[in-house]
């Protein structure tokens with residue numbers, strides 16, 4: 001599917017991978033519906049994307065009403081919805097038992113609600129809109145890209161909730177692609193390694209340095225958000241990608257810490 005003239009919803013669009021994706025798809029000619037909890041940072045997108053092709057929606061991916069309002073607004077403003085990119089996410093970490101205290105269940109619930117349930121919430125509501133599109137080439141009506149993580153299968157100490165949420169995203173990719181294939185909607189996930197965003201900026205410098213030095217194969221650096229955005233664009237444009245989770249990680253193999 002060519003992004004030009006299409007309409008894309010991007011979650012987590014106020015920062016990092018989502019921000020780069022929103023800018024990348026806009027540069028390729030798509031109209032952008034940007035959904036994020038952080039209203040103040042979201043507003044800065046106006047400086048980077050032509051306001052006539054931009055709709056800002058403040059809300060949570062985990063809330064049915066917020067996502068329903070965003071996809072409704074996409075169709076009301078731009079006439080259709082063709083592309084959904086799930087980038088919203090959190091990485092709250094805790095050990096299963098730490099200094100005698102069990103993992104706080106509230107942290108578990110938050111991470112699963114945003115990363116896993118939030119991703120599926122966007123998928124189901126966006127796909128229902130895409131189903132109404134007239135079929136394009138090969139009968140294609142839409143494409144959905146989710147963000148998993150290398151932590152889906154090689155989570156580090158403290159990442160039980162995060163890894164479970166990202167393994168959930170990877171796990172739903174095939175059955176949802178199977179559900180939506182008859183509608184002409186493709187579904188993929190990207191599993192990034194370590195990317196230079198505000199999520200990683202919260203990590204102690206020695207931890208990110210150690211990941212780069214000991215676990216990243218080549219090139220020996222963090223990924224750049226525009227490299228993630230470029231893969232999203234490739235997935236959108238190349239209709240033969242479907243139903244898989246693609247690693248974008250410079251060959252990283254994570255150890256326990």
Ligand SMILES: NC(=O)c1ccc[n+]([C@@H]2O[C@H](COP(=O)([O-])OP(=O)(O)OC[C@H]3O[C@@H](n4cnc5c(N)ncnc54)[C@H](O)[C@@H]3O)[C@@H](O)[C@H]2O)c1
Nearest residue numbers: 012015016017036037060061088089149194195197198199
């Ligand atoms: N940066 C990395 O190294 C890395 C690696 C693997 C996977 N990921 C995943 O990539 C995605 C993007 O992360 P990032 O690195 O760009 O982080 P980031 O913190 O820069 O951006 C995440 C965005 O999600 C938004 N968000 C959080 N909760 C939300 C909610 N409930 N509803 C709507 N928006 C919400 C935040 O406000 C923020 O703007 C996440 O799913 C993350 O787990 C990141």
